Amino acid sequence: MKFKFWGVRGSIATPGENTVKYGGNTTCIEIRTDNNDLIILDAGTGIHLLGQELLAQLPITAHIFITHTHWDHIQGLPFFSPIFIAGNHLKIYGGLDPVTNEGIERALGVQLQYSYFPIREAELNATIEYNTIKPGETISIGSAKITPILLSHPVLNFGYRIDCDGQSLFFTGDYEPIFNIYQKDDPEYDEYQAFLDEKQNEISAAMKDVDALVIDSSYTAEEYISKKGWGHGSYDSAINHANLANAKKLYLTHHEPTRTDTQLEQIHQELLINNPNLNFEVVLAKEGIDINI
Numbered sequence: 323m324k325f326k327f328w329g330v331r332g333s334i335a336t337p338g339e340n341t342v343k344y345g346g347n348t349t350c351i352e353i354r355t356d357n358n359d360l361i362i363l364d365a366g367t368g369i370h371l372l373g374q375e376l377l378a379q380l381p382i383t384a385h386i387f388i389t390h391t392h393w394d395h396i397q398g399l400p401f402f403s404p405i406f407i408a409g410n411h412l413k414i415y416g417g418l419d420p421v422t423n424e425g426i427e428r429a430l431g432v433q434l435q436y437s438y439f440p441i442r443e444a445e446l447n448a449t450i451e452y453n454t455i456k457p458g459e460t461i462s463i464g465s466a467k468i469t470p471i472l473l474s475h476p477v478l479n480f481g482y483r484i485d486c487d488g489q490s491l492f493f494t495g496d497y498e499p500i501f502n503i504y505q506k507d508d509p510e511y512d513e514y515q516a517f518l519d520e521k522q523n524e525i526s527a528a529m530k531d532v533d534a535l536v537i538d539s540s541y542t543a544e545e546y547i548s549k550k551g552w553g554h555g556s557y558d559s560a561i562n563h564a565n566l567a568n569a570k571k572l573y574l575t576h577h578e579p580t581r582t583d584t585q586l587e588q589i590h591q592e593l594l595i596n597n598p599n600l601n602f603e604v605v606l607a608k609e610g611i612d613i614n615i
């Protein structure tokens with residue numbers, strides 16, 4: 323299995339000289355099985371460039387797994403050129419929104435309302451198939467098995483584990499590890515902590531021994547203090563998860579939109595200095611590089 327980041331930025335696309343090295347597109351990852359089956363994780367603005375590259379390989383069958391429907395994870399979908407071309411087959415997978423009780427088809431349908439986009443859904447000429455999937459349900463695509471895991475975020479949100487060709491990757495999309503909302507002396511604290519520990523064990527088990535852990539690392543420890551509850555992880559929580567999961571390589575992603583390339587590299591250096599004895603490699607996710615696991 324190999325993969326490639328087409329978007330590593332969180333929240334909003336950030337073109338410009340300060341982000342040119344790691345990239346300014348929002349979340350999108352291309353995965354290829356050894357048989358060249360195409361799996362795409364999230365459809366942020368990065369999927370636009372992927373679509374341009376795929377124009378040379380038509381017709382395509384693409385399996386697109388959406389973590390959740392915040393803009394930075396779906397906004398590129400109407401700009402994914404193969405969607406307009408007959409003969410292509412797009413299978414889009416995602417969860418059931420508990421608020422609207424609608425499946426992932428809503429994410430594209432809403433974006434294609436006439437107020438937001440000039441082309442109607444009926445004019446998309448590719449064959450589009452929507453699949454509502456449940457946490458823990460494994461989907462097979464060629465040699466790959468994809469399992470969605472429920473992760474905490476302000477909306478329904480999946481992380482995906484991909485096992486394929488003897489290798490594995492876990493991608494969180496957006497993810498803030500749950501924290502205890504009670505004070506230590508509150509009577510509810512212990513019970514809630516036991517629930518959190520159980521949830522953490524489930525998540526660590528889902529990430530267990532992965533070759534590549536790609537995780538939301540939006541904030542420094544200092545930034546996190548004022549952004550607790552916003553739905554994103556920190557560099558420290560990323561390291562903690564890689565440790566708990568015994569991951570082989572940690573990819574820090576969902577870079578803050580205001581973070582420059584230089585700042586990313588400074589933070590990365592500090593992380594390595596502050597965590598000298600890690601059992602895994604720590605890498606900044608970067609757009610446009612083929613990675614063989």
Ligand SMILES: [Zn+2]
Nearest residue numbers: 332333394496
């Ligand atoms: Zn996001």
Ligand SMILES: [Zn+2]
Nearest residue numbers: 390392475496
């Ligand atoms: Zn989000």
